[in-house]
Amino acid sequence: MDCIELVELVTDYLEGTLPHADHNRFEAHLRECPYCYEYLRQMRATLFALGRIPAESVSPTVQERLLLAFRSWRRD
Numbered sequence: 001m002d003c004i005e006l007v008e009l010v011t012d013y014l015e016g017t018l019p020h021a022d023h024n025r026f027e028a029h030l031r032e033c034p035y036c037y038e039y040l041r042q043m044r045a046t047l048f049a050l051g052r053i054p055a056e057s058v059s060p061t062v063q064e065r066l067l068l069a070f071r072s073w074r075r076d
């Protein structure tokens with residue numbers, strides 16, 4: 001799994017609807033990628049703050065910015 005796939009699956013992961021195989025790949029990526037770990041941590045904090053998954057707040061624009069951020073992190 002790469003960072004882009006993880007970002008796409010994070011909502012399913014937090015909702016607990018990720019298939020078992022994807023769940024394992026998701027957590028394997030988290031163990032080796034501090035950026036996605038931090039991203040998940042922030043998503044989880046948002047979820048707890050709102051009491052639900054803010055699906056409509058994750059617009060394509062926001063997702064695009066996140067993916068750009070991942071790419072720039074990887075360049076460092």
Ligand SMILES: [Zn+2]
Nearest residue numbers: 002003033036
């Ligand atoms: Zn990652």
